[in-house]
Amino acid sequence: MSALVTGDAVVLGLRPARLPSRALALLIDMVVAWAAYLIVSFALLLATASLDDAAQAAIAVALFVLVLVGAPIAVETLTHGRSLGKAACGLRVVRDDGGPIRFRHALVRGAMGVVEVLLTFGVVACIASLVSERGRRIGDVFAGTLVVRERVPAGRAASVPPPPPWLMGRFSGLDLSAVPDALWLAIRQYLTRMGQLDAQVSWTMAIRLADDLVARTGAPAPEGVPPAAYLAAVMAERQSRDARRAFGAAHASWGGGGSVAGASASAAATGGASASGPVAPGPLDKAGNPAAPTWTAAPPRTAAAPSVPTAGPGSEPDSPPATGFAPPA
Known part of the structure; x- marks a missing residue:
């Protein structure tokens, strides 16, 4: 994938992240999220064993939304686009103009990620990234964001x-x-x-x-x-x-x-x-x-x-x- 280029043929210092690095970052995030989800689910299962099936089902749905959907949104908002996997791979989510993301950007990405990542095991996200010229998935398109590489050779990024x-x-x-x-x-x-x-x-x-x-x-x-x-x-x-x-x-x-x-x-x-x-x-x-x-x-x-x-x-x-x-x- 090429660097960001404007209509005046001027190259942007930030460079879009490639699919392998994004997939690795997503894999790290999903392993951490699912591990936390299973641990908390097991603890709640022991604590709510006396409840009926309807109450346990409601708790399971709420836990799924909070841990697998709400937690990534909160992490991206508080870290300004750097989840654990992105930090490990040297990536960051930014706006289309290079600025830091805010809660609304993380919310749209997280909401679309339920379909792109969780329900389809990342297949839709991978296809969208391959089709997009700048490697953006559907959530990035709707949120107006882009995943870029933070670790670039010295002297390449212009200020x-x-x-x-x-x-x-x-x-x-x-x-x-x-x-x-x-x-x-x-x-x-x-x-x-x-x-x-x-x-x-x-x-x-x-x-x-x-x-x-x-x-x-x-x-x-x-x-x-x-x-x-x-x-x-x-x-x-x-x-x-x-x-x-x-x-x-x-x-x-x-x-x-x-x-x-x-x-x-x-x-x-x-x-x-x-x-x-x-x-x-x-x-x-x-x-x-x-x-x-x-x-x-x-x-x-x-x-x-x-x-x-x-x-x-x-x-x-x-x-x-x-x-x-x-x-x-």
């Missing part, structure tokens, strides 16, 4: 670059609920590979993605912010929110490792943009929708934002800096 310091925390109040996962995935792919693209192509893609993001959020981008820097700042804000939901506020951090509070303090110390409130809505067009932003070449050279680094001696004065957040020459 999203952090935004410029003067944009850290700038979009803390932006409403991101209407942005679809497909757009987040496209933005992530662009940011991780923009340095490998032609300068003009990279600039055009950044403008198109930024316009799509502005249309979804309903708030125009600040003037003077390059589109790539705007995308990086909003992506960092989204990752910070995902980290707070998944691991708590103490673990929410930017891609570079600093905390959100530290990033805001750093931006304030360097004269960066304030993160005290949401981005104010901009002008509207005749239809009442946010007006399309006008992208400028670089952030304004004022005290409110650090100046763009200048090139070395003998280079062109208008050449883009090494950050990748400036237009092509």
